[in-house]
Amino acid sequence: MLKLIREMPLIGLFRDIKGETKFEASGMTIAPFNDPHYRVEEWLWIVFDNLHALGRIDRHMEFAAKKNELVGHKPGENESQFEGLTYIESTGHFLAMEEVRYHEKHEELHPFTHELRISEDGKQYDTVQVCPVHFTLMGENKGFEGVHYQQRDGEDLLMGLCEGNHCWGGERGKDAGNGRIVVSVSNGKSGNGCGWNVVKTVRIPRTAYFTDYSGMAVRGDRIAIVSQENATLWIGSFDWQALEFVDEGRVFHFPRDNHCDIMYCNVEGVQWLDDVRFVVSSDKAKKYQSYRCVAQEQKVHIFALPEDA
Template sequence: MLGRASILAYFALICISSIQDTNAARLPEHMALRSSEYEPHTLMKKHGGEGTECDEKDFRKSMLKLIKEMPLIGLFDDIKNETKFEASGMTIAPYQDKQYDTDEWLWIVFDNLHALGRVDRHFEFASKKNMLVGHKPGEKDSQFEGITYVESTGNFIVMEEVRYHDEHDKLHPFTHELRLTADGTQYETLRVCPVHYELKHENKGFEGVHFQQRGEEGLLMGLCEGNHCWGGKRGRDAGHGRIVVAVSNGKHGEECGWDVLKTVEIPRTAFFTDYSGMAVRGNRIAIVSQENAALWIGTFDFEALEFTDEGRVFNFPRDNHCDIMYCNVEGVSWDRSGSCFRPCMAELSCCACRCNNGD
């Protein structure tokens, strides 16, 4: 087994108009995902109906195009004796390595490893450019679910999904602020801080993270995995996604923390059963879902802390039978520019896994 999320894939958004205009060519609400008319995972119509969702024109227009994919285990020249890479989040951030001319890299977190994956965006097999940074063998699973880069400090913030807060014996997400060492092979943990948002389930916490500078204030955005920020049946109540926005309390050491400013409702066009990753570029937010094998993109106002449009849904590729090919899409990142590099196209990277073989 190579792990649940062992594929790194590069997708293109094929759209009728520029991806910068997310209102254009918006899918009808009933096409926002697999509707109840279809059997989950097979997408064959229920009750003896003919055809599949893939036969519908609007659905075909919403399909992402696969450019390239690579097993994560095949990317690293030195896998540090690891056999499982459960990729759970990613971001693009700079790092100047004197050996290579690459100035921006994909940085990946794994929920089973404490290492950061540094990957050249060409996805070269067993490349010496790619490495596991800060590998700590033998430690328990990290529960890292998201990563974001802070330009003002050059540090990373990694989101730990959920754990008990010792002081209050309640469940909270935690952030880890990491700084790379001078040679880039290790990292130092500067501080670990709770987000002051109580979670109700041990396995349903924050799945994505983004740090946004707003004037002199830094905003931390955490994407809840479950609807209503819950687990269980309520957490599967599709179309009630939430993003928690918080600011630092300004304290240091063990007293550090993030105070919640607002819980933002994701538009119901993102009619997903779960939410597994988030990426921000400019005023656009991309959100992926594991269970729905889909991507939603909407426009966000960082002053009002609210979405300004209904957004648009794109679907990950299906096979010839319209079966879902990527069952566990765990992370997403915009390309370098975040905008169309040619007419009607934009690129994103995702960490996922193939449904049937997981490698």
């Protein structure tokens, strides 16, 4: 069982909430920002699938802290559908993963990356380019839920976590224990010609016996994956040369209530803080879910692995 350290509703973190009351947090990453006013070396950055904004949060998670910022908030636009976020150290840019979009040229559903550049004052961002991942998705709301960027042997490598089993939606997507990570490389182009070409679809070991896969985080050769429906975290070891898992991994459950019922029903994003601690984001609860789920919705939480992990 994971051990809760601290949690805070997202609406309580920002001094200026920009008129927003709904924060459907999804992906997150740890990345620097050189702000001369605050001595913070690394910040927690969060995307929301309902907002065109990046949340920049000091990892102390203080209530209504002035240094926490909704970067580039664009009110009135359609929902962003950003489900994952990763950082490119060489450029200082971010890649936000749009879960799924209709690709007009191919007449198929594909995930898309949005390369985002933060302004010098840290208040805004602009979109450098939007690039498709050339992978056909089989459902309009079952795309990539997590993303990780890494350079390997001089090439840009992108990992996308499929939400559904077999990378499908519908009943086949609920066939537990068939999780997939799609690995692709950049085609090196910019602008409208950019894209990511798939090199391998990686099977997640069946010990991650989940009906959905909602977030992914990488630390060295360890990959953490969370499931929203199962309220569970799985950690496995990964070989970056072979691009495959090398062990069966281990499962950890989020805390339950006194009746052993799930409380963390909407776990969406995950990121390592160090070797034993994680930060996790929770999405908005569904209308049909229990009050237990509503109590934990739209929050960030910090958990620790058990001592025997």
